[in-house]
Amino acid sequence: EPEVTQTPSHQVTQMGQEVILRCVPISNHLYFYWYRQILGQKVEFLVSFYNNEISEKSEIFDDQFSVERPDGSNFTLKIRSTKLEDSAMYFCASSEEGEKPQHFGDGTRLSIL
Amino acid sequence: KQEVTQIPAALSVPEGENLVLNCSFTDSAIYNLQWFRQDPGKGLTSLLLIQSSQREQTSGRLNASLDKSSGRSTLYIAASQPGDSATYLCAFDNAGNMLTFGGGTRLMVKP
Numbered sequence: 001e002p003e004v005t006q007t008p009s010h011q012v013t014q015m016g017q018e019v020i021l022r023c024v025p026i027s028n029h030l031y032f033y034w035y036r037q038i039l040g041q042k043v044e045f046l047v048s049f050y051n052n053e054i055s056e057k058s059e060i061f062d063d064q065f066s067v068e069r070p071d072g073s074n075f076t077l078k079i080r081s082t083k084l085e086d087s088a089m090y091f092c093a094s095s096e097e098g099e100k101p102q103h104f105g106d107g108t109r110l111s112i113l
Numbered sequence: 114k115q116e117v118t119q120i121p122a123a124l125s126v127p128e129g130e131n132l133v134l135n136c137s138f139t140d141s142a143i144y145n146l147q148w149f150r151q152d153p154g155k156g157l158t159s160l161l162l163i164q165s166s167q168r169e170q171t172s173g174r175l176n177a178s179l180d181k182s183s184g185r186s187t188l189y190i191a192a193s194q195p196g197d198s199a200t201y202l203c204a205f206d207n208a209g210n211m212l213t214f215g216g217g218t219r220l221m222v223k224p
Contacts, residue, residue: 006156
């Protein structure tokens with residue numbers, strides 16, 4: 001069964017550094033998403049992306065965050081200058097259409113030191 | 114703003130028992146509702162999706178229901194097995210493609 005893949009599985013970065021999290025969505029999907037889950041807290045929506053542009057974003061997704069689909073298969077989340085509070089599990093998801101189920105990857109655990 | 118609550122936070126049952134997980138929400142203007150399963154250290158596996166116009170969906174031993182008037186959804190698991198042990202999350206799409214999640218119910222099924 002097709003799946004969403006995320007790399008790396010674990011990223012350790014010094015505070016203030018830039019980090020890029022990578023995702024390969026399911027190939028025929030058109031909608032892409034990033035969520036995060038801080039340890040012990042709820043999964044939170046960050047951003048959705050369709051037709052090469054952001055369609056929705058949350059208050060968390062400030063100017064430090066950006067997303068990109070650099071080619072036909074990858075979808076990336078960049079955090080420009082990481083803070084301690086960015087430490088979380090980051091999940092990528094994709095869906096075939098807007099009202100179809102969202103399918104999630106296994107996540108990237110981001111640890112900021 | 115949608116608020117999603119899942120009670121109980123944790124549940125332990127013996128194998129073979131039928132069980133119900135509860136999810137309540139405050140904003141009934143939803144597009145759809147999804148139930149997910151999350152295993153430790155893993156991503157979220159989509160179990161069932163209920164569109165706003167539907168009342169329930171079934172997949173194998175799982176049945177999910179949606180009652181917008183009462184602001185509740187339930188996930189029914191029949192004949193539970195140890196392999197069902199995981200955290201179960203409900204999530205609502207209110208604004209088109211943005212899921213709002215509950216805190217989850219951590220289920221342990223004992224052999």
